[in-house]
Each structure stands twice: as C-alpha cells, then as structure tokens.
Amino acid sequence: MAGPTQEFWQTRFARKELPWDRGEANPQLHAWLATHAIEPGARILVPGCGRGWEVAELTAAGMRVTGIDYAAGAIDACAALLAERGLEAELVQADVLGWQPEMPADAIWEQTCLCALHPDHWLAYASQLHRWLRPGGMLYAMFMQTPGEAATTGIIEGPPYHCDIRAMRALFPSGRWEWPKPPYPRLTHPTGGHELAVPLVRRSFIETDSSK
Template sequence: MTQAPSAKPDHQRPELPDFWDKRFAAGATPWDHGSAPAELEALLPPPASATPPRILVPGCGHAREAAWLDQRGWAVTALDFAPAAIAAAREVLGEWGGELRCADFFDFPVAAPYDVVYERAFLCALPRKLWPGYGPRAAELVRPGGYLAGFFFFSDEPKGPPFGIGAAEQEALLSPWFERMVDAPAQAPIPVFAGGERWQVWRRR
C-alpha cells in the first residue's frame, strides 16, 4: 500500500510562526527595508488632535514603520505571531509609547476598530488558502470611513512566499467592504518583490 506523503514540518509552513522564526533567526528577512516609505509619510502626517488616531501594523517584523509612526504621534499597535519577529521588533522599538503584541491577525481581541491598518509584506506572506479571511477581518479592524493603506504585491508567480495577487482577485477580496481611493506603483519598491509592489489606499465603506 502506498503511504500518503507526510505533512511538511512546521518550519516549512508559512502559515505557522515556526516558518518565520527560522528566517528571523537566520537573518533572512529581505523584506525589511529599514525606513518609512515616502507614501506613508505623505498619507499620515502628525496628528492634529489631542487624541491620536489608532493604527495597526500587522506582520510588523522589525517594526520600523511602527517606530516611525509612534515618533510621529500616532497610537500604534504592532502585531506579529512569530516570537522571533517580536524579539527583533523590541530591539528596534526600545522604550516606546505604542503596543507590541505577539498574536494572530485573524483572531486577536480588539476593544475598538482602528483608524488605519497599514499593509506591507503581510498579505503576500500568507498562503493563499488564508486569503478569504483577510477581507472580512480587515473590515472588522477598520472603522467605517477609516483606511486599509499600504503596499500590495502583484504577481502571477504561483509559488511563494511572497504570494502575489492579481487585480481581479484583489478586487473580489476587498471591494465588499472597501473602496479603493489610490493605486500607484511603489516609489521605492523592495527588491525582493521585483517591482510588483503597488501603493494603495482603500477606504472602509
């Protein structure tokens, strides 16, 4: 009798923290670009109100954008489910005013929705089988009139990560809850994404 092939070990499954822990431990993080992109700086100026708006950075990795946003005056939650990513983020963040959480994007508890969810190198890190849950979860996390903003990786390469998305596929994923307001090529795309990054701003309906 032919035996069914064994399941992949955890460190080969990008839907599990072990996969990313191994890469952080080895320093294999080519998506870490080291600074806040110009598009983010233009979109999110320092808050004018006494109560800073709230922003979530899922799959924060080294949390460099989270650090920049905190310095800018935003109320930041940086989130990652890989303990090694959280350890790397702590080194970058040091003493800061935001919140760093080791938790899963799809089920971590929130007291209230955010004004903005910032996307970069997160959706494309998820195996495609998890994508159907991304749109409704993002809609839960963003208040009406708020924004899902960031960089999305477009590619027809079937393997990953990074897992590229198509335009029609993205529209089906997000348009039930969001309206796209901005769509432009990334000004300084991360090389590992081979020029497939686009800067987009989606407003919560």
C-alpha cells in the same frame, strides 16, 4: 494550515534571513505622513509588523500603534527598535486570523501580512481587516506584485505571494471598500518585485444593486 508556519517565520528572524526588510520604513509611508493622509493621534494597527520600522515611524508621528506578528523574534526585534528610539507602542504576538482588537481601529497599515499569507487564507484575513476597522477607517494597503511564469500556469509561489490587482478588487469589493482611481503609486521592493500603494476606505454599509 496552508503556507508558511510560525516556525518558518521564527527561524527567519532567528537567522536574520529577512530579504524583504528595507532597513527603514516604507517610502510610501513617509509620503502619506507628509501629506497628512494619516492623522496624528489615530489608532492604527500594523499586522505582520516584522522588525518594526513602520511601527516606530507611526509612533514617532504621534499615532497610537499596535504591532502584531506571528513570530516572537519579530516582536523582540520591534521592541528593541522602539527602545532604541525611546518610543512606546503596543506589541502583540498573535495569529492575525484569530486575533481581535479591544476596539475598532482608525487605520491599518497593510504592507507585508497579506502577501505572507497563503492565498487560501486571504478571504478570512480580508474579513478580519474589515472587522478591525471602524466605519470610514482607512486601510493603507501595499499590494505586492510578483508576477512570474508560475502564475500563468496556476502555480502558487511564495511568500511573498503575488497580489494581482484584479484579485485584490475581488478580495476587497467595492460594496465594502471605497477604491481610489488608478493609476496607483508603484514602489520597488527589495525582493525584486514591486508594491502598489492603494488607500482603501471601509464603507459603513454594504452596497446593494439598486437595479434589482
């Protein structure tokens, strides 16, 4: 498997080497919750949930949350945070490329999982996200931006891997996903890059070119 292994992530959590961790939920999540963009009671998935800041925030806001992570250390940390706050959510240790929910979700919070996966796996992961959501469901995507000199020469560096917005448009095509108009909110990230906040709607059908 190209990219970081399960052992890589487990070691990071065991040693508490988590440079991406803000120590709180993503500010954009607070913004979307404040505007009721994510409706209370929604069934929402959080792949790559890590220590669980967003899992806890969404659960406290009345969502039915499932947190998924590759590393047992992440699931343990998330469970501890929930217990500390008197909250309950479903937690699953699994490979997101193979796991399937029992029923389609209303929404997905995609913040750290895509940029943690080697780009070789992006197509498979994007198909998973489409499969996990009900038609009309929301994908709240935080696309990591880490452009650098290596990217201009074709070298792939990560994690986190650079989620160039043009690559994201190809990965989540308009025939499957409804894109909002840019510009998109930009948030600084602890690793030194920034994220673009893009809420996508899963279309209920695949559009075709009517001119053909």
